Amino acid sequence: MSGHEHERLSAYLDDALAADERAQVAAHLDACGECAARLAELAAVDGAVASVPSEAPPGYFEAFPSRVRARLEPRASARRLPVWTWAAAAALLLAVVAPLTLLRQSDDGSRAPAREIPAAAAAPESAKPQARFEAQAPEPARAEPKADTPPRRPVPARVSPVPQKREPGFASAPAEVDAPAAREPAAPTAAAREEEVAALADRAAMAEAVASGARNQAKASGEAAHDAVAQSTPDEARLARGRAAGSAAGAMAAPKLVTAEAEWQRLDAARPRTPAEWRRLREEWRLFVARDPAGPQADEARVRVIEAGREAWRAGSDPADEARFRQDAADYLEREGALQKERVRGLVR
Amino acid sequence: MGPDESFLIARARRGDASAFEAIVELHQRRVYGVALRIVRNHGAADDVAQEAFLRAWRSLDRFELGRPFGPWVCRIAANLAVNHVRSPRAREEGLPEGYGETRASGPGPLGTLLDAEATRVLDAAMAELPREQRAVLVMRAVEEMSYAEIAEALGISPGTVMSRLYRARELRPYLGRSAERRKAGA
Numbered sequence: 027m028s029g030h031e032h033e034r035l036s037a038y039l040d041d042a043l044a045a046d047e048r049a050q051v052a053a054h055l056d057a058c059g060e061c062a063a064r065l066a067e068l069a070a071v072d073g074a075v076a077s078v079p080s081e082a083p084p085g086y087f088e089a090f091p092s093r094v095r096a097r098l099e100p101r102a103s104a105r106r107l108p109v110w111t112w113a114a115a116a117a118l119l120l121a122v123v124a125p126l127t128l129l130r131q132s133d134d135g136s137r138a139p140a141r142e143i144p145a146a147a148a149a150p151e152s153a154k155p156q157a158r159f160e161a162q163a164p165e166p167a168r169a170e171p172k173a174d175t176p177p178r179r180p181v182p183a184r185v186s187p188v189p190q191k192r193e194p195g196f197a198s199a200p201a202e203v204d205a206p207a208a209r210e211p212a213a214p215t216a217a218a219r220e221e222e223v224a225a226l227a228d229r230a231a232m233a234e235a236v237a238s239g240a241r242n243q244a245k246a247s248g249e250a251a252h253d254a255v256a257q258s259t260p261d262e263a264r265l266a267r268g269r270a271a272g273s274a275a276g277a278m279a280a281p282k283l284v285t286a287e288a289e290w291q292r293l294d295a296a297r298p299r300t301p302a303e304w305r306r307l308r309e310e311w312r313l314f315v316a317r318d319p320a321g322p323q324a325d326e327a328r329v330r331v332i333e334a335g336r337e338a339w340r341a342g343s344d345p346a347d348e349a350r351f352r353q354d355a356a357d358y359l360e361r362e363g364a365l366q367k368e369r370v371r372g373l374v375r
Numbered sequence: 376m377g378p379d380e381s382f383l384i385a386r387a388r389r390g391d392a393s394a395f396e397a398i399v400e401l402h403q404r405r406v407y408g409v410a411l412r413i414v415r416n417h418g419a420a421d422d423v424a425q426e427a428f429l430r431a432w433r434s435l436d437r438f439e440l441g442r443p444f445g446p447w448v449c450r451i452a453a454n455l456a457v458n459h460v461r462s463p464r465a466r467e468e469g470l471p472e473g474y475g476e477t478r479a480s481g482p483g484p485l486g487t488l489l490d491a492e493a494t495r496v497l498d499a500a501m502a503e504l505p506r507e508q509r510a511v512l513v514m515r516a517v518e519e520m521s522y523a524e525i526a527e528a529l530g531i532s533p534g535t536v537m538s539r540l541y542r543a544r545e546l547r548p549y550l551g552r553s554a555e556r557r558k559a560g561a
Contacts, residue, residue: 036541040515042522042533068544072516074497080408082417090407090421091399094428101390101435294392330393369397 030058035065039072092337100295289314290323293330301342308334308350325365328358329373336373381440388435395435399428402445405518406452412513413456415502423459427452449518450528457510457529500546508543515540 031054037043038051055062293311298304311330318324335351338344355374358364380401386394403424410423431438431448438447501509510529514520515536522533522540529536 033541036544037537039544040522040540042537071512071544071546074493075412075501075512075516078412078494078497080404080411082407082411082420086421087403087407090403090424091396094399094425095392095396097425097429098392098395098432101388101432291390294390326393333393372400 030064031055031061032064035061036068039065039068096297286314286318286321286323290327298334298337299341301338301344301347304334304338304341305347308338328361328364329366329370332358332370332373380444384435384438384440384444387432388438388440395428395432398444402448403428405445406448409449409452409513409518410456412501412517413453413506413510414459419459420456423452423455426455430455446518446520446524450514450520450524453510453514453518453525454528454530457506497546504543504546508539511536511539512543 031038031051034043034047034051038048038055041048043051055065293307293314296303296307296310298307308331311327311334314327315324315331332351332354335347335354339347339351352374355370358370359367364370380398383394383398387398406427407420407424410427411417411420414420414423427448430451431444438444501512504512507529511525514525514528515522520528522536525531525536526533531539
C-alpha cells in the first residue's frame with residue numbers, strides 16, 4: 027500500500043480526519059487516479075448498502091406498533107405523583123376536614139354523625155346528592171338509570187349503601203374498576219360482561235346529555251360532600267373530596283382536572299385481553315368523552331374509543347364489533363374539528 | 376424532530392402509551408431496517424426492534440426533548456443487534472428468497488445500477504463480513520451516524536470504528552463483481 031492512501035480513504039470519506047491529514051489525502055487524490063477510483067468505490071459501497079431494501083413480511087408494520095404497545099409497562103415516572111398532586115391533596119383534605127368539623131359542632135344531638143349511621147338505618151336509594159342532580163339535569167328522564175341495574179360493588183356494612191343512582195362524572199368510574207378486587211374476581215359470565223358494557227354505553231349517552239349539569243354539580247355544598255364521603259367507597263370518597271374542595275375553594279377546574287387526569291391514567295393503563303374487556307374499555311373511553319366533550323383530552327379519547335373498538339373486533343372477530351368500530355371511525359371522520367383524522371384513517375385501513 | 380413528535384414524546388414521558396405507539400409507527404421501519412441488516416433474519420430483527428422500542432420507553436426520561444428520536448432509538452437497536460448476533464443463540468440465516476428483488480422506494484446513489492443480481496451479490500458480501508464490521512457499516516452508511524455516536528452505541532473507541540469501517544467498506548466480493556461488471560459493460 028505504500029504510496030497510496032487506501033487506509034485513510036474511508037475516514038476521508040467520512041470527513042473524520044484531522045485537518046492536516048485531510049489536506050494530505052486531498053493532495054494525494056489530485057495526483058493518484060487509483061486512489062480516486064478507490065474512493066469512489068468506497069462511496070459506492072455505502073450507497074449500495076443504504077439502497078438495499080429492508081422489507082418485512084406483509085402486514086408486519088401494520089401490526090408492529092400495537093404489539094409493542096401491548097408490551098409496555100407503566101412508566102416509573104408516570105407512576106410517581108407529581109409534586110402538585112400532593113399539594114392539591116393537602117388542600118382537598120383541609121377542605122373536607124373543615125366542613126366536617128363545622129358540621130359536628132352544629133349537631134344538636136338529634137342527628138348522629140354520618141359515620142355512625144348503621145347500615146340498617148341507611149338512607150333510601152333516592153339520596154340527597156342524586157336528587158339535587160336530577161333537579162339540575164337538563165333531561166331528567168334520560169338521566170334516570172335502569173331501575174334493575176344492580177350496584178356493581180358490594181357495599182361494606184360499616185358505611186351506608188352507595189346509592190344506585192349516581193351522578194355521571196369522573197368520580198364514579200374509577201371506583202368501579204380501579205380496585206384490585208374489581209379486576210381480579212372470579213371471572214364474570216359473558217352475559218354479565220355484556221350487561222356491564224351496555225350499562226357503560228347507557229351511562230356515556232346519559233353523561234353526554236347532562237354534561238353541563240354535571241359542571242353545576244361541582245358546586246355542591248359541603249354537606250353534600252359530607253354525605254357522599256360517608257356513603258362512598260374509598261375511591262369515591264377521594265373523588266368526592268375533590269369536588270368538595272373545588273366548591274370550598276371556589277375553583278371548579280382543579281378537581282375536574284385531578285379526577286379527569288386520574289381517570290385518563292387509569293384507562294390508559296388498562297391492558298384488556300379479551301373482546302369483552304376491550305368492549306368495556308371502549309365504552310369507558312366513550313364515557314370519558316361524554317363527561318367533557320369539549321375538554322382538552324376529548325379528541326384523543328375519541329380516538330381511543332375507536333382503537334379499543336378495533337381491538338375488540340380483532341380479538342373476537344365479532345361482526346357487531348366491526349360494525350361499531352367502523353361507525354365510530356366514520357363518526358369521527360365526519361366530525362368537524364377532529365384533530366387526528368389521518369390516524370383514524372390508518373386504523374380503518 | 377417536528378413539533379408533532381415533540382408533543383408525542385412529551386405525552387409518552389407522562390406515561391401515554393398511545394402517544395408512544397404513534398412514535399413507534401413513525402420509526403418502526405427505520406429501526407427494523409437497522410436490525411435486519413445486522414442480524415440478517417426477520418425473527419431476530421423483530422425481537423431486536425421490539426426490544427429497542429421497549430428500552431426507549433423505559434428510558435424516555437433520559438431522552439432530551441428537542442433532539443431527534445430516530446437516531447437515538449436506532450442506536451439502541453444497533454447495539455442490541457450486535458449483542459444479539461454475538462449471543463450463542465443467534466444463528467445467522469440468509470435473507471428470504473427474493474429479498475434483493477425489490478428495489479428501495481427511492482433512488483439511492485446507486486439506484487440505477489442496482490439490479491437484483493447486484494443486490495444479491497452485495498447481500499452475500501455483507502454476509503461474509505464479521506458482524507462487528509457489518510454493524511459499523513450499517514450504522515454509518517444507512518444511519519449516517521458519526522464515529523462518536525457509533526463508538527458510544529457499541530462501546531468501542533472512535534479509532535476502532537474507523538478501522539472497522541475501512542475494512543467493512545472493502546466488501547471485496549461485491550467490489551470485485553462490480554469491477555467485472557464495469558469492464559463487461561465498457
